[in-house]
Amino acid sequence: MRRAAHQVTVYERSDFCGEVGAAISCASNGGKWLHEWGIDMEKTKPVILKSLIKHRWNDGEVFETLAFDGYEKHFGVPYYNFHRKDIHSSLYDAATNVNRDGTPAQIVLNHEAVEIDYETCSVTFENGKTVSGDIILAADGIRSRTKPQLGITPVFEKADSSCIRVLYDSEKAKQLGLLDFASNDAIEFWGTNENKIVMSPCENGRTVCCLCFYKCSEKSYNTFNRKVSLERLLEVLPDLDPQLCQIFKECGYEIKEWGLYIHEPLPYFFKASKSGKKGVALVGDAAHPMMPDQAQGAVSAIEDAGCLGEVFSKEHDLSVEESLMIYELVRKERVTKIQDASLRARRNLNERMGWNKDLANPHKLSLVEVCGYDMKDHIKQAVKLIKQKQFVTYSAEQFVHILS
Numbered sequence: 001m002r003r004a005a006h007q008v009t010v011y012e013r014s015d016f017c018g019e020v021g022a023a024i025s026c027a028s029n030g031g032k033w034l035h036e037w038g039i040d041m042e043k044t045k046p047v048i049l050k051s052l053i054k055h056r057w058n059d060g061e062v063f064e065t066l067a068f069d070g071y072e073k074h075f076g077v078p079y080y081n082f083h084r085k086d087i088h089s090s091l092y093d094a095a096t097n098v099n100r101d102g103t104p105a106q107i108v109l110n111h112e113a114v115e116i117d118y119e120t121c122s123v124t125f126e127n128g129k130t131v132s133g134d135i136i137l138a139a140d141g142i143r144s145r146t147k148p149q150l151g152i153t154p155v156f157e158k159a160d161s162s163c164i165r166v167l168y169d170s171e172k173a174k175q176l177g178l179l180d181f182a183s184n185d186a187i188e189f190w191g192t193n194e195n196k197i198v199m200s201p202c203e204n205g206r207t208v209c210c211l212c213f214y215k216c217s218e219k220s221y222n223t224f225n226r227k228v229s230l231e232r233l234l235e236v237l238p239d240l241d242p243q244l245c246q247i248f249k250e251c252g253y254e255i256k257e258w259g260l261y262i263h264e265p266l267p268y269f270f271k272a273s274k275s276g277k278k279g280v281a282l283v284g285d286a287a288h289p290m291m292p293d294q295a296q297g298a299v300s301a302i303e304d305a306g307c308l309g310e311v312f313s314k315e316h317d318l319s320v321e322e323s324l325m326i327y328e329l330v331r332k333e334r335v336t337k338i339q340d341a342s343l344r345a346r347r348n349l350n351e352r353m354g355w356n357k358d359l360a361n362p363h364k365l366s367l368v369e370v371c372g373y374d375m376k377d378h379i380k381q382a383v384k385l386i387k388q389k390q391f392v393t394y395s396a397e398q399f400v401h402i403l404s
Contacts, residue, residue, distance in 0.1 A: 001105075001137075001147035002095060002376040003037065004313040008105040009124065009133075010095070013112035013140070018162045021084030022165050023202040025049075028075035030299035030373045035077060039094055045086045045204040048072075048080040060179075060190070080389045083203040113140065116149045118271040121278035135320060136280040136306065139301070142261070144286035149311035150271045156289075159260040159346065161194075162216040163292070164233050168208050170201065170250035174238040179248050182208050191245070193347055194236060197244070210248075211292065212237060213346075216259075262343060263289040265336045269328040276321035281328075283308070288335035293345035294353065296338045296370065305333055307375060316383050326382045330375065341365040 001008045024033070026046075034041065054064040060215075072078040094103040115124040122132035138146035146152055170182035181188055182201040190197040194215040199206045214236040233255055234245060269287050272279035284301035307330055310316070311323040318326070341364070346349040355367050 001098075001309060001312060002102040003310050005102055006135075006312065007103055009131070010105055010107050011111040011113065011123065011131070012107060012109050015109050019089075022167070022321070022378060023200055023207075023270040024082045024084050024209070024298045025200065025295035026080040026082060026087070026301055026302070027081065027295065028071070028077040028301040029389060030183070031076075031077035031080050032100075034080075034304050038100065039090050041080075041087070043093075044080070044082050045202070045206075046082055047079040047182075047185055047201045047203075047205055049081050049185060049187055049200065050157065051184070053184060053188050053190065054184045055190045055241065057190050057192050057195075058239050058241065060243050063110075063241070065186075071367075072273045076370075081200050081202045083207055083209075085133050086203060086283055092124055098133075106280050113138075114145060116146050117278055118150060118278070118280040119273045121273065123239050123282065134278055135312070135324075136251075137283050137288055138280060142285045144282065144288040146280065146282060147266070148278060150268075150282070152266055152268070154263045154266070154293040155264040159262050159291070160215060160298075160325045161346065162257060162259050164212045164214070164228060164236065164257045166210045166212065166233060166248055167254045167381070168210070168247055169253075170206055170208050172251045173208075178248055178250065179243050182206070184262055190241060193349075196349070197237070213260075225288055226257050228255055230255060254365060260346070261289070262291070262292060263339070265332070265339060269332055272321040272324055276319050279320045279324045281308070281324050288339055290339040291342040292345045293351075294342040294370075296337060296342065296367070301374075303375060304331060307379065310376060310379050310385075316379075318383065321387050326379060326386060330378050330382055334373070337365065338370070 021039065028322070034044075050068055052066040052068075053062055055062055056068075068079060092107070094100060096107060096190055100103050111127065111129070112125050114126050116122075116136060116138065118136070119137055121134060122130055122134060124130045125135060138144060140146055144154075152257060170180065173182075174180050181199060182205040184207070185201065186195075188199040194304050196213050197210055198213075199210045205264060212233065216236075230249060230252060233252075234240070238247075266287060267334045270279055270281035283304045287304065288300060290297055290300070304327075311318065311326045316323070341353075343352065344363075351364060353365050353370060
């Protein structure tokens, strides 16, 4: 939004202290926006993922390696893996640096929004402060307080699995003579029908992030970012590769757990004022929470930001309501597909993306379909219809079909 010549203030609920965070997987459909925004990729300390390595659960033996040959050549951007704090720092700098295009964004910490009014486009915070503007972009996560105030009642249920995240220092592992997974520049995978582990390096290979998914029938289990013990981690992963267990025992830290929830797609992503000159829109997990099994959660949020920057640019000269209408129509169709695919992949290991479209399974997403997506062209088609007023004669579902 800054690059599109808008005055931006970000109100952040936290103080950015204390949370280390996990790795952020960033496929090319997110990476190309980072390039376009001029993010200093070297400062993000990325690992470029080059393959998927599959291990047997019990002994860790490799039984299949799928190389990402031609990935960057085909999609124009490599498959990045970041540490959360590094990509966050780089985005923060891009938003606030005085030497970049547009007016630097203002970042205000320790302001948690409690009341949002889309008619007046105002926000009231826990500390009693109230601010207003022309557009509110609510990126307040899965537990969004904004959704109910837009008339949306989220529909979700506890999944039958949970995830424990553990980080480890690759240098320490090497010093102890343990296996060196970081140097593979790969997604390492151990999987059974009920449990699976997805491991990937970040921070120039210094840190390795392991996401350990396990079957959990406790429907009332409601946890988010809760510290758990090493014993708990090993308990829920029976008969796991002893070499991996040893790494967890000797080097593991930041062992935290979160429950997984299945969210139904939202009916809409925005509400505009009666005048059409103001509006509130949901962004990221607030709009489309999804299972982590296709590694598209963070990337979808990046795409949201790219879409908003485009529809609110001077190039298209649209009203607030028209811009938010295009944002919803373009994004809702795509992220709903990815939500569905991520849920199927949680239940079926064979649902992971293949390179090309699987004609025998038309609902299965392909790398070409996801990573090669041209959102700018999609937006241009929508803008053309908006300006021709053709959208008036169609339902939202018909309009989405036309744009497809």
